[in-house]
Structures are given as C-alpha cells and as structure tokens.
Amino acid sequence: MSENFWQDLKKILQKKLNKQHYSTWIEPIKFDEIEGNTINISVSNKFIKDWIEKNYKDLILIEAKKISRDIDGINIKTDKTIKKTFKKDKEEVKKEENNNFKNTNLNINPEYTFSKFISGSSNQFAAAAAMAVANNPATIYNPLFIYGGVGLGKTHLINAIGNEIIKNNKKIKVSYYSSEKFTNELINSIRYGKMDEFRNKFRSIDVLLIDDVQFIAGKERTQEEFFHTFNSLYESHKQIVVTSDKFPKEIPGLEERLRSRFEWGLIADIQPPDIETKQAILEAKAEQNNIILPQEVALFLSNSVISNIRELEGYLVRIGAYSSLTSTPISIEMAKNILKDIIIESNKELTIEDIQKKVSNHFNIKISEIKSSKRVKNLVIPRQIAMYLCRQLTSCSYPEIGDHFGGKDHSTVIHAIKKIEKNIENDSYLRSTIKTIKNTLLPS
Numbered sequence: 246m247s248e249n250f251w252q253d254l255k256k257i258l259q260k261k262l263n264k265q266h267y268s269t270w271i272e273p274i275k276f277d278e279i280e281g282n283t284i285n286i287s288v289s290n291k292f293i294k295d296w297i298e299k300n301y302k303d304l305i306l307i308e309a310k311k312i313s314r315d316i317d318g319i320n321i322k323t324d325k326t327i328k329k330t331f332k333k334d335k336e337e338v339k340k341e342e343n344n345n346f347k348n349t350n351l352n353i354n355p356e357y358t359f360s361k362f363i364s365g366s367s368n369q370f371a372a373a374a375a376m377a378v379a380n381n382p383a384t385i386y387n388p389l390f391i392y393g394g395v396g397l398g399k400t401h402l403i404n405a406i407g408n409e410i411i412k413n414n415k416k417i418k419v420s421y422y423s424s425e426k427f428t429n430e431l432i433n434s435i436r437y438g439k440m441d442e443f444r445n446k447f448r449s450i451d452v453l454l455i456d457d458v459q460f461i462a463g464k465e466r467t468q469e470e471f472f473h474t475f476n477s478l479y480e481s482h483k484q485i486v487v488t489s490d491k492f493p494k495e496i497p498g499l500e501e502r503l504r505s506r507f508e509w510g511l512i513a514d515i516q517p518p519d520i521e522t523k524q525a526i527l528e529a530k531a532e533q534n535n536i537i538l539p540q541e542v543a544l545f546l547s548n549s550v551i552s553n554i555r556e557l558e559g560y561l562v563r564i565g566a567y568s569s570l571t572s573t574p575i576s577i578e579m580a581k582n583i584l585k586d587i588i589i590e591s592n593k594e595l596t597i598e599d600i601q602k603k604v605s606n607h608f609n610i611k612i613s614e615i616k617s618s619k620r621v622k623n624l625v626i627p628r629q630i631a632m633y634l635c636r637q638l639t640s641c642s643y644p645e646i647g648d649h650f651g652g653k654d655h656s657t658v659i660h661a662i663k664k665i666e667k668n669i670e671n672d673s674y675l676r677s678t679i680k681t682i683k684n685t686l687l688p689s
C-alpha cells in the first residue's frame with residue numbers, strides 16, 4: 246500500500262501547489278516507507294530538508310491524514326545519492342514566456358527562466374536556493390552567492406531569479422549587471438563627473454544581480470564602489486545575488502571585506518552535470534531549437550562530450566545545422582563524424598596526446614603551448630593539470646610524460662604533479678576543473 250499511498254498523496258499535492266513549487270520541492274522527494282504511523286521520506290540535502298520542513302511539511306501531513314487517518318508524523322532524511330532530474334512542463338514554459346515582459350533597462354535576459362532550467366543533482370541545490378530567493382527576495386538568503394565552473398548555468402540561474410521576481414511583482418526594480426558592465430559604468434561616471442547619479446541609480450535598486458563578480462577582483466576602485474553599493478542595499482533590506490566561477494575565498498585579488506560579505510548569506514555551488522542531466526538539457530535545448538534529436542544521439546553526446554553546457558549546446562547546434570543543410574536525419578554516425586576531434590572512444594586506452602588535447606581544449610590554449618616551457622600562469626596550471634592527469638590516467642612513467650611535454654626532466658613532472666596533489670585538497674575550483682576534464686576523458 247505504501248508506494249500507492251505516496252503516489253496518491255503526490256497527486257493531491259500537485260493539485261494544491263503551483264506547478265513550479267510542486268516540481269521543485271515535492272517531485273524530487275524519495276518516498277522510503279511508512280513506519281508505524283510515520284511517513285519516512287528522503288531528500289538530497291539539508292537545505293531542501295529544512296525548506297520542506299518549514300514550508301511543506303504541515304501541508305503534506307494534513308493531506309496524508311485525509312488518505313489515512315492514522316498518519317501522525319513525517320520524518321525527513323537526507324540522502325546524497327538521490328538523483329532526480331525533472332523537466333518542466335511545456336505549457337508552463339509558454340505561460341512564463343508570455344508573462345515575461347522585456348524591459349531592456351533591467352538588462353535581464355527573458356530567455357533565462359526557471360522553466361527552461363533543467364535541475365539535476367549537480368545543480369539542484371543552487372536552483373532551489375535561487376528559487377527560494379526569487380520567491381522571498383531579501384528575506385531569507387542575502388546575499389545569495391552562486392558559484393561554479395564555466396558554462397554551467399550561473400548566468401541562466403541569476404537571470405531566472407530576476408525574471409521570476411518581475412513575474413511575481415512588476416513593481417520591484419530588478420537590475421542585472423555583469424561585473425564588466427558595472428565597472429564600465431563606474432569608469433564612465435568618474436570620467437564624466439556623474440558619480441552621484443551612479444550611486445543613486447544603484448542604491449535605488451530593489452534586487453541587484455551581479456554576474457561573474459570575480460572580474461572585479463583586483464580592481465581597487467570598482468571594489469570600493471561595489472562595497473558601498475552592497476552595504477547600502479543590504480542595510481535597506483534589498484536583495485543581492487552574486488555569481489562567480491570560484492568560492493569567495495578562492496577569488497584572487499578580492500578584498501577581504503567583500504569576501505566576508507559574500508559569506509554572510511547562502512553560498513550555493515553548481516557542479517558539472519551528470520549524464521542524466523546533460524541528456525535532459527540536450528533534449529530540452531533540441532526542442533527549443535526545433536532540432537529533432539533522437540534519444541540515442543542525446544545519450545551518446547551526454548556520455549562522450551564535455552561538461553560545459555554552453556559547449557554542449559554548441560555541438561548540438563552544429564549537428565542540427567549539418568542535418569538541416571544536408572537534409573539528413575541526425576544519427577549517431579553523424580554526431581561521431583562531426584565531433585570526431587573532440588570525442589574519445591570510450592573503449593580506447595587513453596594516451597598522453599588525448600589528455601593534452603582535452604586540457605588544451607578546456608583552457609582554450611594551443612597544444613604547442615601546453616608542451617612549451619613558457620612560465621606564464623595561464624599555461625603553467627593547465628600544464629601541471631595535464632601532467633597530473635597523464636600520471637593518473639595512463640601507465641606512462643615520469644620520464645615518458647616529460648618527453649611528451651617538450652622533453653622536460655622527470656623532476657619537473659614530479660614537481661608539477663605534487664603541486665596539483667597538494668592544491669587539490671584546498672582548492673575546490675581546481676578539484677571541480679579536474680573533475681570536469683576527467684569526465685570528458687572518461688565518459689562513463
């Protein structure tokens with residue numbers, strides 16, 4: 246009776262709740278059992294557990310009692326292994342699009358909504374936190390700091406917060422700024438003596454969304470001004486949301502006072518997507534772009550390529566264009582052919598060249614640069630990572646690795662690998678970068 250009980254209960258809850266809330270909070274719940282008179286359920290992390298306890302537990306209990314009068318409690322556990330990918334309903338996407346109004350002053354991209362954001366275990370925490378903030382601006386998590394690797398959906402999520410807030414209340418003044426745009430406006434205001442205007446403008450915003458905040462690090466005047474803007478908004482109980490490619494502590498050149506403020510609220514990370522999530526995203530993007538993508542091709546792409554979703558989308562568009570230009574339906578063969586330089590067959594043993602290719606591709610540098618002896622930072626770290634992965638993923642010796650990196654001595658290779666091994670422990674960004682590259686080298 247238990248599983249049916251849960252299904253019935255979910256149906257009732259689905260009717261009671263708005264679709265988005267249902268699919269974000271109730272749908273991913275894992276039903277465990279009914280033990281005595283208690284319903285045991287699990288969710289993927291403590292944040293979701295707390296949220297459900299605070300907002301939905303009473304409702305679930307009331308409705309459960311209507312099905313079975315004996316029920317008198319709900320016990321929520323956390324279980325990290327829960328993976329749940331849920332897709333949003335087409336109708337809901339349409340409705341949301343219609344509701345969105347385009348106000349270019351706000352700089353918000355109307356395309357990036359929650360309905361178009363696919364949640365999976367890698368980003369569920371950040372998506373749930375974003376939704377919580379969007380539904381309760383400036384009341385629960387302030388600031389919200391979202392961080393994650395390149396192309397994993399930070400810009401999409403921060404815009405979705407803006408779109409959702411506007412949808413709920415058109416009077417709230419929401420502004421989205423890339424750090425670059427913030428800096429440029431500041432520079433212009435200084436140049437043309439318009440600092441008062443600049444300050445007034447930022448301080449009159451209700452919700453300030455700042456994307457890629459790592460770019461203001463190292464810029465003294467921008468950080469100073471942002472610090473004052475932050476304080477003024479925070480003190481007037483206005484919502485601030487910030488994204489970055491790194492955890493606050495790991496942003497080089499970020500002033501201590503800003504770092505500590507970023508840590509006042511909630512910090513949520515986005516990890517590289519798992520295969521299920523990648524597949525769901527690809528299928529959704531294919532639908533949005535009118536590309537007929539057979540399921541096996543979506544699976545093939547999710548298994549073999551890249552974690553960077555922007556890159557993944559790029560390949561999808563390439564395949565779609567090829568298919569349309571040649572009037573041939575998309576097939577695995579076609580995908581393999583188009584992506585032959587990127588995909589490494591999963592049954593083939595990895596070589597040092599494969600690793601060099603992937604690492605160079607990830608960091609957007611040339612293979613010749615990774616093999617060179619140039620000591621600039623943007624080459625040294627990729628080179629060290631590549632050497633580390635060669636040692637981990639191939640059976641090559643230190644001298645062999647050194648040979649493939651422009652004839653370097655084995656002691657240089659050992660030094661590079663030790664450096665990564667040491668840093669990986671404290672640097673979550675490095676860890677996540679290496680994981681992303683490894684995922685593309687070792688498709689599961």
Ligand SMILES: Nc1ncnc2c1ncn2[C@@H]1O[C@H](COP(=O)(O)OP(=O)(O)OP(=O)(O)O)[C@@H](O)[C@H]1O
Pocket residue numbers: 361362363364368393394395396397398399400401402457490526554555558
């Ligand atoms: N979970 C998701 N569901 C649907 N689309 C996604 C998801 N995550 C990312 N995308 C898409 O991937 C592309 C890249 O995402 P986005 O620009 O938000 O990444 P980012 O993390 O801000 O990258 P960067 O570090 O370069 O600023 C966008 O088109 C976005 O819509």
